[in-house]
Amino acid sequence: MADHEQSFGAAGLPETLIEGYESFIRGRFLADHDRFEELAVRGQTPKTMIISCCDSRVAPETIFSAGPGELFVLRNVAALVPPYEPDDHYHGASAALEYAVMALKVSDLVVLGHGQCGGVRAYAEIAADPDAPRLSHSDFIGDWIKMLGPAADRLGVRPNPKDADYVERLEFESVRQTLRNLRSFPMIQVLEHHRHLRLHGALFRIMDGRLLLLDESTGTFNPVCDGAYAAAFAEARF
Numbered sequence: 155m156a157d158h159e160q161s162f163g164a165a166g167l168p169e170t171l172i173e174g175y176e177s178f179i180r181g182r183f184l185a186d187h188d189r190f191e192e193l194a195v196r197g198q199t200p201k202t203m204i205i206s207c208c209d210s211r212v213a214p215e216t217i218f219s220a221g222p223g224e225l226f227v228l229r230n231v232a233a234l235v236p237p238y239e240p241d242d243h244y245h246g247a248s249a250a251l252e253y254a255v256m257a258l259k260v261s262d263l264v265v266l267g268h269g270q271c272g273g274v275r276a277y278a279e280i281a282a283d284p285d286a287p288r289l290s291h292s293d294f295i296g297d298w299i300k301m302l303g304p305a306a307d308r309l310g311v312r313p314n315p316k317d318a319d320y321v322e323r324l325e326f327e328s329v330r331q332t333l334r335n336l337r338s339f340p341m342i343q344v345l346e347h348h349r350h351l352r353l354h355g356a357l358f359r360i361m362d363g364r365l366l367l368l369d370e371s372t373g374t375f376n377p378v379c380d381g382a383y384a385a386a387f388a389e390a391r392f
Contacts, residue, residue: 186222193223200226203254205247205332206266207233207273211360214266226254232273232328233266234301237338248339255341255351262352263336267329269359274325277302278315305331326375329355329368 161169183190200223204214208229215225228235228250235247254260277299280286305327306313314320333355336342345351355368357375364383366375377383 189222198223198226198258200224200258201260202226202262202264203228203251203258203260204264204266205229205233205235205251207231207268207271209268209272211270212266212268212358217266217358217365226250226258226260228254231295231298232271232277232302233268233332234273234298234328235265235332235335236301237335238340251336251339252341255345259350261350262354263342264354264356265329265332265336267325267332267355267357269322269325269357269361271325271328273299274302274328275315275321277306278313278321278324281306281313282315301335302328302331304334326357329357330373333368333370 202224203226204218205228206212206214208231214220214227214229218225228247230247235251236245239245239248255263273295276295280296280299281303302324306324308327308331309320309323311320313324333353336353337346342351342353346353355370355375356378357366357368358364359366365378367378368375
């Protein structure tokens with residue numbers, strides 16, 4: 155069967171989902187049954203919100219080995235959040251953000267970018283082609299990734315999707331841009347000022363599994379857990 159083809163179970167769902175659910179029920183759900191019961195009765199109290207890309211290769215719960223109820227996760231194209239815009243339009247990302255910091259009172263908010271981001275590359279491709287057709291009102295992705303414009307401007311060079319170094323730099327800058335957008339929200343400004351909320355920028359490299367953390371005092375992204383990373387690969391057998 156080709157990779158893009160799927161078989162379907164009796165319930166109508168893809169067979170892979172049925173098998174995954176069966177494995178979950180027999181394994182993790184039974185092992186963590188008390189935890190799920192507690193979450194159902196008492197509700198969720200995560201301390202950390204992760205804003206991540208919806209790319210299927212980047213799963214925050216997997217990257218951080220998080221259990222149920224530990225992370226409040228918002229996933230969308232390129233891990234972007236619009237700036238504060240109090241109007242009558244629908245704002246899913248802003249609503250999730252508001253719920254996390256005002257209702258759940260998370261103490262840490264992590265913007266998690268990633269390598270080989272399709273949304274970042276798509277922006278570079280559109281920006282590099284002056285003859286590209288103007289966006290239509292139904293071009294949701296194109297309209298969404300226009301938020302990367304200020305990030306691209308800060309790089310100070312012409313967008314070049316064929317230059318891997320440029321695309322990587324834009325991936326890093328997109329994380330910084332989302333942090334800037336987050337800080338345009340009055341509630342974020344107040345909570346961060348009073349040290350009730352900490353903002354973090356990070357990037358996960360799919361190719362080698364590296365997690366890089368933004369040091370805002372220097373503007374650089376630095377590897378996390380160097381010792382554990384080196385030890386893991388020293389023991390690995392590929």
